[in-house]
Structures are given as structure tokens and as C-alpha cells.
Amino acid sequence: MGACVASAPKPFEVHESGAFLHGTKADLSSGDFLVPGRRSNYGGGRRANHVYMTQTLDAAVWGAELALGDGPGRIYIMEPQGAVEDDPNVTDKKFPGNPTRSYRTREPVQIVGELTDWVGHSPEQLQAMRDGLADLERRGLAVIYD
Template sequence: MRAAAACSSVLKPTGVSDGPFFRGPIADLQVDVFLTAGHRSNCRPEVVMNHVYFTALADGAGLAAEITAGLSGTDAAPHVYAIEPIGIFGNEPDVTDKKFPGNPTRSYRTSAPLRITGEIVNWTSARRYKCAALFTHEQVDPFAADICPETLRSRVGQ
């Protein structure tokens, strides 16, 4: 795996961001750790993930981490890490093709590893947004109220 990090060029489709890129897990990770596909989903443990997901927006990675923390039922802290894609990656089709054509969320996926290059500490928390709307498909004003992990769990039935 380490030899792959020496690649100076990552293959990507035309129109895909050059980075920087971020990942938002609840895991406490170290620099030079590789994230790989084939593990259980953080949000749905019954699902094995064929891809690793990431974004070019640090705050978007923070939102993903906060949703995962809220759904985990633990006191896990959300983290945002700067990452480097090691192989081919492309737009995340469940978001870009189905919900937001043109990829304004700058969301991507890969079946190749991602290397952690550092932790980002100055991202904006999304707890003020009604994150539960992402799961209930409600039309809500995202700036209307704060939402805590306990509320998020209750809204999605956990």
C-alpha cells in the first residue's frame, strides 16, 4: 500500500476537483493511515462499503462526521481529515446524479485507498442545521434551529 502513495498523478474524470480533499469520520486517525473500501458503513453497519467517500469541502466532511456521530449512539467526536486519493476517483453518483446535478457538494468516491495527510481543526460545525431533514426528506430552513445528536437519533428512529 505505501508504494501507491508515491504516485504523482491521480486519474480522475474531466471536471472533477483537484482538491484539497477531506473525509469526516468519527474515528481518531493518524497521519499516513490508509482508508480502504470493504469495511462496514458507519451509519448502516449491515452494509459493507465498496467505496470510500470524500469531499472537497472541509465543512461538508464535518457535516458527515457529525451525522455519523449523532447516529452512532456513542459520545464519539467528529473529526475532519485532509486526505489524498491514491487511485482513480469520480463524482459520487448518489448525490450528484440523483440530488444535485453538477456536483455542487463536491462529493466523490473511490475504491482505491485514501491517505490521511492531517487533521483539520477549523471547520464549521453543522449542528445548527436541521440535519435530520437529510433522513426524513423534509423541506426545512437549515438555519432555523440547532440540532443535537440525541434529537437526530430520535428523528431517524434510533
């Protein structure tokens, strides 16, 4: 289940499939489940109480590019097994109304496919995001409400 993307993702644009997406560096397979309680992709080894996902390719690409790990970024197509809610880290703090279509759940989420033909952000965009995140960390503002 792959999709071809000709250019870099656009912020706030829902992926053409309408599916839930999860960006990571973890090498997973269709049929695998993501469950809460595992090590977070962010925050230096913290355990995540939720599984996070989005319906925009842009947010999934950021997840794949910024996740901890040395492997290549990957974007999985996800099927939640229970209720999902808006991700308060994004919707309450940065983008009221949830234009990033960012969600989380305490239920298992099954991988049903992988997007393989996606384009990442430019090196300049990626460095600017990393610099911004490092600044938040230095100022003690890199809080994840999990």
C-alpha cells in the same frame, strides 16, 4: 496540518486548501489508509464498497456530524491513491453537476492531516438534517448507491 475556520461552513464552497476531505467519528492518524470493504459511517453496519470524500468543508462537516459512533466528529485531509469519480448518491440524485464536490474511490486513500479548527452546523440545522434523514428512512428512500 490544521486550518482555522471562523464561521460555520458554507454549502458548495471548496475548502481553501482544495484538498479531499473525509468527515467521520473514527479516531485515525496521519499515514493511515481508508480502504473499501470496511463498515460504513452510515447505514447501520453496512460494508462500504467505496471510500467517500469531498472538497467542501460543509459536506465534510456533515459527514463528521452524522457518522455513526460516539466520539467527536473529525475531518481528515485525504490523498487518494488512485482514480476518483463523482459520488452518484449526491451528484445524480440531489445536486447535478457535483457542486458539493463529492467523490468516491475503490482505491485506498491515505490520511495526510486533520482539520481541527472547524465549526459545526447549528443544533437546529443538525436536527433538521436528522429529521429529514429519518423521514427518508421511514419512507424507504434512504438508499445508498455503493
